[in-house]
């Protein structure tokens with residue numbers, strides 16, 4: 209008889225995972241086949257009879273998002289506890305203890321551990337009777353996998369349903385809606401502390417809970433949720449990046465955005481209206497063609513179109529040849545568009561809260577507690593994170609995730625980890641509302657401007673980051689003047705519109721315009737930073753992948769190119785050609 213007693217990551221409801229789909233084409237065949245072959249051998253089944261989907265569910269998956277069998281019932285677990293036992297200290301020396309399978313009887317055990325590359329590497333070990341003692345299945349897991357499992361038992365529940373029936377029911381009974389998330393008690397211990405209550409921190413917390421059953425998690429923010437870039441951005445989403453790594457990554461985010469309203473049961477107002485990146489010079493046109501080819505190779509809907517086609521799509525643009533910077537063409541990306549940024553933040557916050565994650569607002573992290581490191585105060589490389597010091601007291605936690613975007617380098621410094629990040633303000637502005645006339649998102653790198661129209665009719669403008677590194681979030685007159693001039697070169701017809709307001713947020717810029725994600729030289733200290741001017745669109749995929757990274761203790765393939773180590777290894781992911789103004 210064969211049974212699975214592993215407490216693999218669990219999810220409350222199956223989400224669309226492209227690498228779970230047979231036709232998805234994103235599964236690393238080599239990895240799957242190797243693992244499955246070994247799996248078949250260990251299970252005494254020659255010829256690898258497993259179907260691909262069976263292989264995936266039994267040996268884990270690339271990307272590490274969700275790869276295990278659905279969690280067995282508690283009853284089944286207890287049954288296994290009495291049947292199979294291991295000597296714990298011995299087992300814990302295993303580099304990685306993922307799923308554990310009893311094969312043929314309690315003394316022969318298959319470990320689905322991970323190799324150095326994060327690939328599941330099954331091993332069989334014979335256990336003597338002396339080794340067979342009592343077992344708690346939870347304790348068989350690697351520390352990364354053990355976190356939160358106990359607390360999660362029976363606690364997970366999906367967020368409350370918003371529905372027309374619910375609305376009617378409450379309306380008739382004059383009942384108000386419950387608070388969207390709790391104001392939790394401050395606890396001194398958590399399994400995971402996430403610093404930063406923006407879309408990245410909240411999405412990571414949500415997917416830790418929903419995909420991996422890890423709910424003993426705190427998200428701490430020095431202000432209110434969404435007070436950083438997540439509540440200040442211009443809400444543009446797209447996946448037509450320049451590098452294959454970037455395209456694959458942002459495309460997964462668009463997938464998640466597409467199903468988000470359903471997944472979070474909150475209308476995030478995704479408006480898939482098409483995204484135009486204008487080219488005003490030959491070299492810009494060359495880059496657009498380059499991007500289009502990279503995009504097409506990865507199945508992304510993206511092509512270079514002519515000025516006449518641009519005019520058809522967006523009549524208000526001046527595509528004539530007698531302007532200062534004539535439009536020579538554009539990269540057209542129909543899946544791009546805008547999403548209501550606040551709704552995304554609130555949706556993830558509500559979802560995470562419903563799973564039991566504690567969201568602590570007005571809780572500033574003053575220090576990150578590290579011991580055993582090679583730097584001053586035992587911080588830095590070689591150290592181990594033990595928690596955070598906040599304005600409300602210390603929190604002990606074996607895992608701390610830095611999701612603080614504009615403040616990322618400050619927070620990482622607290623752990624003794626230096627990041628190649630500088631912080632620059634990015635300004636934006638909005639006009640009074642007018643009748644809808646701009647059907648696409650329009651970006652011009654050469655003119656340092658982009659514009660879209662909201663559902664309410666306002667034009668939302670942005671530009672490139674201010675050239676000076678600073679934490680100052682004040683707006684400047686220079687920005688407004690330059691913006692107005694450049695916008696009028698594109699759309700002279702809007703000269704009478706009035707600007708209502710302008711604002712700024714902080715952007716954490718990296719040398720290659722790509723993020724920094726994954727582990728750091730301090731054990732247990734993770735970063736999800738370097739989001740520059742483009743991190744809103746990456747929120748969902750970052751949350752999903754960071755959650756997998758934390759839960760499984762290995763970096764998923766999708767974010768491996770963005771590890772901090774690329775700056776010492778010289779493997780930068782140059783996205784400047786697609787991210788400098790593009791958002």
Ligand SMILES: Cc1cc2nc3c(=O)[nH]c(=O)nc-3n(C[C@H](O)[C@H](O)[C@H](O)COP(=O)(O)OP(=O)(O)OC[C@H]3O[C@@H](n4cnc5c(N)ncnc54)[C@H](O)[C@@H]3O)c2cc1C
Nearest residue numbers: 406407408430436437438441442444573713742743744745
């Ligand atoms: C004007 C503007 C326009 C933009 N437009 C776009 C766009 O169209 N598309 C796009 O994809 N991206 C855009 N971006 C970028 C995007 O907004 C960010 O990259 C993204 O929001 C980063 O999200 P985050 O969750 O990582 O960080 P944030 O949302 O910035 O959250 C970080 C949080 O950390 C908290 N924090 C900081 N220090 C501490 C501390 N010591 N203790 C506790 N908490 C702390 C902050 O209060 C903050 O809430 C834009 C940015 C700006 C400023």
